[in-house]
Each structure stands twice: as C-alpha cells, then as structure tokens.
Amino acid sequence: MNAPSDPTPASPAPDWSLAPEGWHWSAQDADGRWYWYRTEPVPGIGGGVWRSNSRNQQYAAAGRPNPDWFESLRRRPGTEQASGPDGPPRPAGPDSTP
Helix, strand or coil: CCCCCCCCCCCCCCCHHHCCCCCCEEEECCCCCEEEECCCCEECCCCCCEECCHHHEEEEECCCCCCCHHHCCEECCCCCCCCECCECCCCCCCCCCC
8 A cells, every 4th residue: 555645845945045155056865965066966877866076066954855856956046147257157067177
C-alpha cells in the first residue's frame, strides 16, 4: 500500500540577501539542502544533486526533501542583464576565462 504524498510544498529558496557577493545561482538537492553557486551548476550524473567545482559551491540552508529538485535552480534576480567592468558576464564552463 502506498502512503499518500505529502502535500507540503518544498522549502522556499534562501533569501538572496544571504548569498555571498558574486554568487549568482542557488539550487536545492533532492535531500532538501540548498547551496549557493558561483558558476551555474549542472545536474549530477546519478541524479538528486547539483554539481559545480567545490570552490564554486557553498552550503546555504536546510530544507525539506524535494522530489522536484531538478526544477529548483535559480539565478539571482537582476543578474541576467548585468554588466561588469569587462562587459556582459561570460558563460561559465571549462573553456571560459576570468
């Protein structure tokens, strides 16, 4: 017999005012943990987690387990069109240069 699903929504994303300067991404893993990311993370190969270089991810908050973790990736509001001293932000990736 299957237990009814929990109608309580997943935990809300942490407040952006708590994010480190220059860290423009947040995402929640399936276990409920939220992380800040300096570069855009990608889904882990095994599922259930977001991945980025360890220097580019930082624990943000605990939350409820989230079966829809894949839909949790968020970008800091106002950074989509932001330009720095060198022009618009460059895409993150192994071939990008600072």
